[in-house]
Amino acid sequence: MSNPTSEALSASEQEAHGKSGMGSLRRYAYGKIEDLLNSGQLRPGQLVSQRELVEATGATLGSVREAIPRFEAEGLLVTVPKKGLMVPSLDVAFVREAYQLRRMIELSALREAARRIPREQIEEWRVWHEAKEIAVQESAGGIARSLIDQVQRYDWAMHAEIVAALGNRLVDNVYRVTAIKIRMAVQSRLQVTGDNAARILKEHRAILDPLAEGHVEAATRALERHIDNSMTIALGGTVT
Structure with missing residues (x-):
């Protein structure tokens, strides 16, 4: 999955986020993934890997991994064993x-x-x-x-x-x-x-x-x- 409109963190941005701890990186990753859900770039029934989320958001792999449990707890993403993450379908x-x-x-x-x-x-x-x-x-x-x-x-x-x-x-x-x-x-x-x-x-x-x-x-x-x-x-x- 590609997202040509997403902006990757620059080295200086990564450093600035890092100085304030992984919490800031996690919040950044969460916000970017939330944008993908809100905009329809992640659709119900779609499977997506953590690596694809990194590519789409410009966040670090570690911060994406830290953000995922919150999405799961909120019912916004579901882990599918051996397949990745799925956006749930809603009736x-x-x-x-x-x-x-x-x-x-x-x-x-x-x-x-x-x-x-x-x-x-x-x-x-x-x-x-x-x-x-x-x-x-x-x-x-x-x-x-x-x-x-x-x-x-x-x-x-x-x-x-x-x-x-x-x-x-x-x-x-x-x-x-x-x-x-x-x-x-x-x-x-x-x-x-x-x-x-x-x-x-x-x-x-x-x-x-x-x-x-x-x-x-x-x-x-x-x-x-x-x-x-x-x-x-x-x-x-x-x-x-």
Whole structure:
């Protein structure tokens, strides 16, 4: 398995990581492998060796080996004797249950986010979405891959930061792992594309606009619609 977009650690980076101990190297390897799962470069049912993960991530073999037990404990990778590692397959029932969990966590978190996240931060999110909506409209069907990637990453980060407002690291981790598994299960349907970027940005704005004004109930209803739309698409339906 090759990953031409991954960046290998330079000698100086390896030295810097080494100075702070194997923990930093392990975290680096974990983050890079997590990116492969999130982006669909590692797919359900796929077998991959530790050496292939080293090639794809630019991490050291030792750090990859140290990161693997955590992925196994989280149900994100499974060791297959004499074959390597396998990305587990996840069924429709899991997707439904995962979205139920996501709904419970995010709706609870949004109320805390309204209290704890500075209004300036929420306004910054809102303005960013407004600017990207204009950029998408001006693209006239030829949206650059870089813009799509920006929207995708911002989407994941913003939702995670809302959940982090609960101040509960256990919930943070459960939410993070569940989100990865949802993306693994239905990656091709949930990815931001040139066709759906405008809808996603609009749905986010419907959450952020009232949240910026302190209208939590309106923001909550918009978040519910956003999650429901995402689940509908994940299960193969369409959203108008």
